[in-house]
Amino acid sequence: MATAEQIKSLIKSHFSDDVERFTTTALQLAAHEANQGHGALAHEIRDIVDKAKAERGRGVLLKFPQELHGLVLSETPQTPIASLVLAESLRKRIQRIVHEYRQQYRLKTHGLSNRRKILLIGPPGTGKTMTARVLAHELRTPLYTIQVDKLVTKFMGETAAKLRQIFDLIQRAQGVYLFEEFDAIGGERSLDNDVGEMRRVLNSFLQFIETDTSDSLIIATTNSPRLLDKALYRRFDDVLYYSLPDDSDKIRLMENIAGSFLSQQIEWKKVIKEAAGLSHSEIDLACRDAIKQAILSDLQTVDASLLAQMLKERLAPHQTLSEH
Numbered sequence: 001m002a003t004a005e006q007i008k009s010l011i012k013s014h015f016s017d018d019v020e021r022f023t024t025t026a027l028q029l030a031a032h033e034a035n036q037g038h039g040a041l042a043h044e045i046r047d048i049v050d051k052a053k054a055e056r057g058r059g060v061l062l063k064f065p066q067e068l069h070g071l072v073l074s075e076t077p078q079t080p081i082a083s084l085v086l087a088e089s090l091r092k093r094i095q096r097i098v099h100e101y102r103q104q105y106r107l108k109t110h111g112l113s114n115r116r117k118i119l120l121i122g123p124p125g126t127g128k129t130m131t132a133r134v135l136a137h138e139l140r141t142p143l144y145t146i147q148v149d150k151l152v153t154k155f156m157g158e159t160a161a162k163l164r165q166i167f168d169l170i171q172r173a174q175g176v177y178l179f180e181e182f183d184a185i186g187g188e189r190s191l192d193n194d195v196g197e198m199r200r201v202l203n204s205f206l207q208f209i210e211t212d213t214s215d216s217l218i219i220a221t222t223n224s225p226r227l228l229d230k231a232l233y234r235r236f237d238d239v240l241y242y243s244l245p246d247d248s249d250k251i252r253l254m255e256n257i258a259g260s261f262l263s264q265q266i267e268w269k270k271v272i273k274e275a276a277g278l279s280h281s282e283i284d285l286a287c288r289d290a291i292k293q294a295i296l297s298d299l300q301t302v303d304a305s306l307l308a309q310m311l312k313e314r315l316a317p318h319q320t321l322s323e324h
């Protein structure tokens with residue numbers, strides 16, 4: 001049996017997100033079991049640790065400083081680039097980010113650096129967050145999401161100090177760092193009516209991002225480009241614009257999601273008619289609704305009228321909103 005100390009250490013390291021300590025304790029536990037003659041159990045424990053390490057993307061899920069708990073979320077996404085439905089020109093620009101990252105050493109020998117500070121602008125549900133996931137997956141690094149709204153509300157007054165800690169982390173732990181709803185800190189300085197706090201925060205951000213020379217990718221997303229301070233744009237290596245899907249994007253999206261559930265002959269015209277103005281995300285949800293309905297009604301296939309019906313439901317809130 002594990003010692004009381006080992007059990008306590010496991011529990012403590014779990015709750016403080018101390019992956020290194022957790023792993024070390026688990027391995028000590030395996031060694032202890034081996035000494036007790038429980039070879040099979042020791043082997044099983046080591047096996048679990050090895051598999052978890054491999055899973056966690058190269059065993060690098062990092063130890064956050066205590067001050068950033070709740071402010072930065074980490075994950076290792078498994079979202080392939082093929083699942084992103086985008087205009088070809090946009091896809092190429094995303095592929096270029098991946099390509100330059102993979103070839104960064106070749107670029108460095110010529111004094112150049114790979115593009116890694118990226119601003120994503122576009123309406124809700126068009127794939128900005130998903131792009132950050134895809135990039136993390138393609139680059140085989142963790143994704144760290146900074147809760148920008150918390151940063152400016154909960155930590156008002158110490159936002160600039162928190163930002164410094166976040167940029168320290170960006171330097172120290174290589175990964176994809178995502179600043180969602182970035183306009184909360186990137187807002188126009190002239191709109192500031194708040195005793196200069198937001199101006200200071202934005203100035204700090206501008207300075208941090210400008211001087212950052214880490215190997216990490218920094219991604220900021222926003223729905224409201226008009227709110228962004230003009231000084232920001234030139235700090236980014238790339239500004240990518242997302243838009244609602246066109247008809248062929250819509251079909252591709254539905255084919256990707258509904259896959260083998262789709263009936264043989266789909267009259268796409270009839271379906272597309274119901275998807276006017278819907279985002280990728282809403283079409284994605286409508287498709288999943290249709291699959292669920294097909295499964296539960298024992299039909300097992302999704303046809304044009306079922307898709308049309310589910311899309312209509314997703315469109316309803318838009319119509320209600322525009323009537324009021």
Ligand SMILES: Nc1ncnc2c1ncn2[C@@H]1O[C@H](COP(=O)(O)OP(=O)(O)OP(=O)(O)O)[C@@H](O)[C@H]1O
Pocket residue numbers: 083084085086122123124125126127128129130131221222223253280281282284
């Ligand atoms: N371009 C896309 N291709 C494929 N699926 C998409 C795309 N855009 C959105 N989706 C689907 O919708 C979900 C939500 O999209 P996502 O979170 O990326 O939107 P967003 O642009 O970040 O929106 P917001 O501005 O509200 O944060 C995704 O997880 C995915 O399932």
Ligand SMILES: [Mg+2]
Pocket residue numbers: 128129130180221
């Ligand atoms: Mg998003």
